Amino acid sequence: MSAPLPAGRALGAPLLAHDFEPTIFEFSAPGRHAASFRTTDLPTWTAEELVPQGFLQAESVALPEVSERDLVSHFTRLTHRQYSVDLGAYPLGSCTMKYNPKAADAGASLPGFTQVHPAAPATCTQGWLELLVELEEALCEITGMEAATLQPAAGAAGELTGLLLMRAYHSANGESERRRRVIIPDSAHGTNPASVTLSGYEVATVGTNARGGVDLDALRALLDDDVAGIMLTNPSTLGLFEEDIVEIAEAVHDVGGLLYYDGANLNAILGIVRPGDMGFDIVHLNVHKTFATPHGGGGPGAGPVAVCAKLAPFLPGPRPTRGEAGYELTTPEHSIGRVHSWHGNAVVLLRAWMYLRLNGGDGLKRVSEIAVLNANWFKERLRGTYDIAYDRPVMHECVVSAKSLHHDVGLSALDVAKRLMELGFHPPTVYFPLIVEEALMVEPTETESPQTLAALADAFVQVARESRDAGNADDAKAAPRTTPVGRLDDVRAARKLVVTFDQRRPD
Amino acid sequence: MLGFLGLDDLDGLFGEIPEALRLAEGLDLPPAMSEPDVAWRLDELASRNRPCGRDLVCFAGAGSYDHEIPAVVKAIASRSEFVTAYTPYQPEVSQGVLQAIFEYQTMIARLSGLEVANASLYDGAAALVEAVNLAVVATGHKRVLCSQGVHPHWRQQLETFSRGSGNEIDTVPLSGGVTSWDGIVDEGPFGAIVVAAPNFLGCLEDIASARAAADRFGARLVVCFDPVSAGLLQSPGSLGADVVVGEGQPFGTALGFGGPYLGLFACRLADVRRLPGRIVGETVDTGGRHAYVMTLRAREQDIRRERASSNVCTNQTLMAVTAAVHLSWLGPKGLRDVALGCARATRYTREALCSIDGVQLMTTAPVLREFAIRTPIAPEKLIESLVEDGYLAGVPIRAGFEGTAYHGGLLVSATERRTRSEIDGFAAAFEKAVR
Numbered sequence: 001m002s003a004p005l006p007a008g009r010a011l012g013a014p015l016l017a018h019d020f021e022p023t024i025f026e027f028s029a030p031g032r033h034a035a036s037f038r039t040t041d042l043p044t045w046t047a048e049e050l051v052p053q054g055f056l057q058a059e060s061v062a063l064p065e066v067s068e069r070d071l072v073s074h075f076t077r078l079t080h081r082q083y084s085v086d087l088g089a090y091p092l093g094s095c096t097m098k099y100n101p102k103a104a105d106a107g108a109s110l111p112g113f114t115q116v117h118p119a120a121p122a123t124c125t126q127g128w129l130e131l132l133v134e135l136e137e138a139l140c141e142i143t144g145m146e147a148a149t150l151q152p153a154a155g156a157a158g159e160l161t162g163l164l165l166m167r168a169y170h171s172a173n174g175e176s177e178r179r180r181r182v183i184i185p186d187s188a189h190g191t192n193p194a195s196v197t198l199s200g201y202e203v204a205t206v207g208t209n210a211r212g213g214v215d216l217d218a219l220r221a222l223l224d225d226d227v228a229g230i231m232l233t234n235p236s237t238l239g240l241f242e243e244d245i246v247e248i249a250e251a252v253h254d255v256g257g258l259l260y261y262d263g264a265n266l267n268a269i270l271g272i273v274r275p276g277d278m279g280f281d282i283v284h285l286n287v288h289k290t291f292a293t294p295h296g297g298g299g300p301g302a303g304p305v306a307v308c309a310k311l312a313p314f315l316p317g318p319r320p321t322r323g324e325a326g327y328e329l330t331t332p333e334h335s336i337g338r339v340h341s342w343h344g345n346a347v348v349l350l351r352a353w354m355y356l357r358l359n360g361g362d363g364l365k366r367v368s369e370i371a372v373l374n375a376n377w378f379k380e381r382l383r384g385t386y387d388i389a390y391d392r393p394v395m396h397e398c399v400v401s402a403k404s405l406h407h408d409v410g411l412s413a414l415d416v417a418k419r420l421m422e423l424g425f426h427p428p429t430v431y432f433p434l435i436v437e438e439a440l441m442v443e444p445t446e447t448e449s450p451q452t453l454a455a456l457a458d459a460f461v462q463v464a465r466e467s468r469d470a471g472n473a474d475d476a477k478a479a480p481r482t483t484p485v486g487r488l489d490d491v492r493a494a495r496k497l498v499v500t501f502d503q504r505r506p507d
Numbered sequence: 508m509l510g511f512l513g514l515d516d517l518d519g520l521f522g523e524i525p526e527a528l529r530l531a532e533g534l535d536l537p538p539a540m541s542e543p544d545v546a547w548r549l550d551e552l553a554s555r556n557r558p559c560g561r562d563l564v565c566f567a568g569a570g571s572y573d574h575e576i577p578a579v580v581k582a583i584a585s586r587s588e589f590v591t592a593y594t595p596y597q598p599e600v601s602q603g604v605l606q607a608i609f610e611y612q613t614m615i616a617r618l619s620g621l622e623v624a625n626a627s628l629y630d631g632a633a634a635l636v637e638a639v640n641l642a643v644v645a646t647g648h649k650r651v652l653c654s655q656g657v658h659p660h661w662r663q664q665l666e667t668f669s670r671g672s673g674n675e676i677d678t679v680p681l682s683g684g685v686t687s688w689d690g691i692v693d694e695g696p697f698g699a700i701v702v703a704a705p706n707f708l709g710c711l712e713d714i715a716s717a718r719a720a721a722d723r724f725g726a727r728l729v730v731c732f733d734p735v736s737a738g739l740l741q742s743p744g745s746l747g748a749d750v751v752v753g754e755g756q757p758f759g760t761a762l763g764f765g766g767p768y769l770g771l772f773a774c775r776l777a778d779v780r781r782l783p784g785r786i787v788g789e790t791v792d793t794g795g796r797h798a799y800v801m802t803l804r805a806r807e808q809d810i811r812r813e814r815a816s817s818n819v820c821t822n823q824t825l826m827a828v829t830a831a832v833h834l835s836w837l838g839p840k841g842l843r844d845v846a847l848g849c850a851r852a853t854r855y856t857r858e859a860l861c862s863i864d865g866v867q868l869m870t871t872a873p874v875l876r877e878f879a880i881r882t883p884i885a886p887e888k889l890i891e892s893l894v895e896d897g898y899l900a901g902v903p904i905r906a907g908f909e910g911t912a913y914h915g916g917l918l919v920s921a922t923e924r925r926t927r928s929e930i931d932g933f934a935a936a937f938e939k940a941v942r
Contacts, residue, residue, distance in 0.1 A: 020797050021602075024610050024835050035841030037575055041927040042851045047739055050850040052873050055711050057741045060839035061617050068579050071835050075607065079588035082603025086587040092596075100591055103542045109585075112553025115560055117567045118765030119902040121890055124563070127555035128764050141535055153629035153766065154821035156808070164671055190809035194818035198640075199671035203813040241523045271534045273524050288821065296825030297604035298594040298626065298785065300767035303821075316667070337667035341570060341632040341660050341754070342765020354549065360539030369517040376520060377508045393523055421600055429596075432809075450508060483599040486792040493790035493802040497779065499623050500613040504789065 007455035009424025093441025096289035129327030144276020145306035158284030158303030163199035212390035229258035235395035249279025268395035271365030370446035397443035568920025605799035619751035620744025628770030631754030642699035642727035656706025659907025684870025688720035709877030718747030738846025759833030783817035848923025849876035859934035
């Protein structure tokens with residue numbers, strides 16, 4: 001790290017957009033429009049000739065009336081008020097905001113894929129089906145599972161699907177009534193307990209031991225024949241590998257429960273260790289994390305679910321399979337049914353397929369090695385400046401804490417996050433996991449260069465030093481001042497609820 | 508970097524993983540390929556698909572429609588600031604996505620005729636599942652009456668997730684292509700009445716009579732609408748819907764083999780605290796400047812955990828932004844032109860096909876952009892045959908209609924993109940195929 005290479009920062013207000021941008025509705029002028037359509041030469045039947053009068057609307061829906069030019073400039077100005085991975089480091093813990101290769105953008109816009117109708121006969125979709133079968137096989141190899149469904153549209157959809165598979169398995173064994181609890185660690189993502197409730201199970205929470213792992217004694221005390229299974233993230237949301245995983249798996253299996261692997265943190269272990277080899281029975285993957293499909297400002301993602309052999313007959317259907325006369329869609333014998341309108345977020349899955357092909361088996365291992373190297377390096381760079389929640393080697397992310405800063409100079413994790421924006425970086429995840437006070441959860445990912453990591457770490461250190469050593473906590477508390485808007489009034493947003501332009505009222 | 512950590516090699520990073528679990532051989536996957544090699548292989552796979560276009564003129568619908576997608580929508584929707592951003596948890600650096608969602612929410616509320624809309628769900632089916640959950644929580648009744656006119660895949664998904672939620676779904680059959688609510692003798696109580704308007708068979712449903720049924724049972728009325736129909740028809744909200752859901756794919760999202768699509772979700776202001784997923788609201792910053800932020804966050808899974816009524820986290824924001832751009836491109840006139848164009852092309856196609864010997868319309872109710880016909884040969888066989896002639900003839904009506912008169916029918920749709928010469932060519936090939 002001795003040769004100082006410059007690191008890019010998204011410093012200052014994004015380009016030209018510091019001022020308020022009106023809504024598209026305020027640009028609207030009667031009679032303007034941008035749309036144009038094919039000339040069809042069809043009879044010009046009127047609405048009244050086509051539809052009985054009673055169904056027809058009295059007036060058109062008030063959509064914006066704008067020219068293409070105004071439309072483009074409005075939305076382009078909005079993009080200038082938006083941070084993104086393409087702009088710089090985005091070290092949100094648990095979110096795996098790695099760079100999204102542009103090759104996948106090109107692949108995802110090939111008409112040979114994007115113009116295929118989902119209900120077209122299999123003879124018209126052989127390329128799609130082959131790609132999806134190849135992807136399923138690769139995901140099974142990576143996770144150590146037997147078969148997978150590609151239907152779930154996101155991680156949470158995968159969780160619920162996995163839990164319904166768990167329920168179907170227990171039902172088939174005549175144990176649906178008895179098994180009603182699913183165990184979740186107190187460090188788990190919020191989607192886990194929410195999914196458990198939606199799958200008809202009760203949540204039983206297990207605590208965390210002094211080393212950041214599942215408290216094995218507490219787990220054993222919870223285990224009984226009314227347990228349907230356990231949901232674990234490994235490495236955990238603390239970024240730590242679950243050292244007792246073999247014992248946990250044995251204990252859960254001993255009472256007839258199943259092990260569910262939340263794949264949110266799979267980026268740490270590709271080609272290193274597989275959930276199946278750890279004893280897991282059900283695995284969901286977040287391709288928008290691990291396999292670099294872009295997050296789209298909150299979605300789309302895809303959350304395939306891979307399972308061991310005994311759960312394969314319950315998988316959702318129809319699913320792409322290899323048949324005698326080519327690829328086809330088939331439904332497993334005891335399928336739980338559909339979990340998506342069609343075949344899943346296919347174009348997102350295509351991007352994942354490309355990422356796997358670009359990296360290959362060895363490349364995936366390298367991905368995890370560098371992700372883990374970066375997180376450990378980052379944690380060590382912050383040692384002495386921030387508190388380290390659990391002082392162990394971490395996997396792909398590290399959880400540090402602003403607890404001492406908060407105690408000593410009143411600087412909270414949120415203040416640190418906001419000041420980081422002024423220094424040109426997107427902040428880490430804050431206040432999660434819930435069991436760590438003033439948590440700052442940093443996931444650098446493997447795609448950031450050493451000089452970017454160094455600049456990011458310097459920024460973290462600067463925030464702490466200027467408030468602690470130089471006695472200037474005001475900068476951080478007033479931050480961010482260089483972004484399109486400053487800190488927001490969340491309470492007002494909820495109290496004076498305005499979620500559409502039509503609810504807007506003058507003060 | 509390894510030196511800084513006091514490690515000799517990368518392997519040393521994984522010392523906490525029990526040795527016995529470690530993958531000794533590495534993954535059994537093909538080796539890395541160069542970018543052009545991957546692109547070549549992908550192109551090869553693409554060549555084994557038959558995409559819709561000039562060589563396969565699309566008359567298939569069933570929830571996935573071949574609408575115009577202009578260059579401007581593709582250009583804005585592929586801006587990397589929208590594509591590569593995360594969920595806007597840090598609003599100061601996420602105003603672009605937040606404002607675009609706010610504008611989208613406004614448009615969806617206006618289209619549906621209800622007061623509030625969320626920031627999107629996975630697809631139409633997922634939106635329906637969430638709508639039913641909302642209705643059940645709001646009313647305290649777990650029994651649901653769902654019209655058979657709701658897309659069969661959506662009904663299947665409702666069934667799948669009901670095994671977890673414990674909701675009981677009863678199907679109300681169709682007559683003449685539309686739902687009859689009068690014949691129900693079971694007095695409930697029911698949490699939700701679900702109807703699709705227009706429905707899967709293309710027929711216009713009488714939402715007012717569904718509203719009357721909902722009132723009779725004390726249920727919430729959930730309407731699955733085709734948002735394109737908002738170009739011509741009265742909105743479901745104005746006719747009494749409590750929750751409106753739909754598939755937003757027609758607004759700028761490609762057929763894409765079924766995903767990613769866009770789940771539309773709108774409801775009354777009174778139910779806003781039960782709204783699933785994310786919602787963006789207005790506020791001000793410390794300097795009094797106008798700004799946008801995700802609001803009512805206390806409903807969501809990351810805060811409410813096992814007491815949350817939805818587990819939605821990731822949604823389909825990029826498709827929502829795309830829809831906002833597309834709807835702005837359309838404007839009120841464009842949306843009307845699309846709906847009218849679909850209705851005209853569908854009428855012309857229907858008259859052409861129904862004049863062929865042995866082809867019969869299966870429904871009597873008025874239709875908008877889709878219709879169901881009985882054909883002299885099995886629909887699967889007919890579709891395969893017409894693919895050879897360059898037409899995707901439609902979608903077979905099978906699963907979800909077992910034991911009904913509609914089973915074995917063919918669902919045909921024509922969008923504003925279909926021309927007279929395409930339809931004439933299709934009808935001629937159709938006639939030859941069934942002869």
